[in-house]
Amino acid sequence: MVWDQGAGTWNVFSSGPRDQCDRYGLCGAFGVCNVVDAVVCGCVRGFRPSSPAEWRMRDASGGCARGTPLQCEGGGEAGLYVLRGVKLPETHGSTVDAGASLEGCGRRCLANCSCTAYAASDIRGGGGGSGCIQWFDELVDTRFVDGGQDLFIRLAMSDL
Template sequence: MYRTGPWNGVRFSGIPEMTTFEDMFEFEFRVATGGEVSYQFRNLDGSPMSRVLLNESGVMQRMVWDRSVMSWSNFWSGPRDQCDNYGRCGAFGVCNVVDATVCGCIRGFTPRSPAEWYMRNTSGGCGRRTPLQCTGSGGGGGEDGFYLLRGVKLPETHGCAVDATATLEECRWRCLSNCSCTAYAGADIRGGGSGCIQWFGDLMDTGFVDGGQELYVRLAKSELGL
């Protein structure tokens, strides 16, 4: 129903307002042994008592204790708007809550069903306009390239490959060398960026957010105007 977006070293990709909570909460993303990944938060001294819950409707809420009325009040909740609803614009679609049409296709893609798209049924998503010309040889011949999509909540990361030690340039060449790789991005935004996330197959649940990240989407060379 709702994704926060992946952890980017500072916050979850799709919750830019987390940085405004830094005077109240300390956030930490921890990677443990045995294939377990965990995230924790701690109330800073002087901040109100807080808890995070997932209610029966699938809404995630951060509640804070209001001493004046002696009850819990909603401090933050998600999904916040229609672009937070999972898969609102389908595969290779991108959601923009400030646009009248909300859903658009990433450059190089067009609606799979223009008639349904016109009727605002965008769940079918977008399809590639020009097939990739991948040779799997590390980009030899320059058949494919990448379009930089700025300021987004990164797509769903189920089935992605992540390497926290790789550089962004290494990430680019790894993606070009694998014909199944459709996009890549940095895993950590700190210090100019580091790490590598590679997507394979459809890009799902991408949307523009304030302070969003850069996503490099693989396109045929002709789509890039090169």
């Protein structure tokens, strides 16, 4: 907004969003937005559109569902997929441990059936980062960005 002294009013100078991926939840849960693709929404590896018919109509807001459910009872195996170069998802349903190492965070995530994903919570100074943020719910509002972070997503071994 810009103040117009003569008229005594505020006028719109610029407005957003800058691109489609700035719309919150555009690609839904476990979807990833990418403005350089003709089809901006895609599913994280190991996930597929929750409603293929809606996706064909370019409505991805329903998000993605796991291709293979995680089996927590009976020693079901899980692994980690690294989604590189992203803006991390919203932090609803997450916790931060500033003192944890990234490796320790990965071990804790694999040991906790409720853990969906994790990432470094402090990436200042380059390197792999320090601290840990873990998600225990759906991943929403993830997008590819220049200089983005690595997000480690928990998947069934068969999806790796």
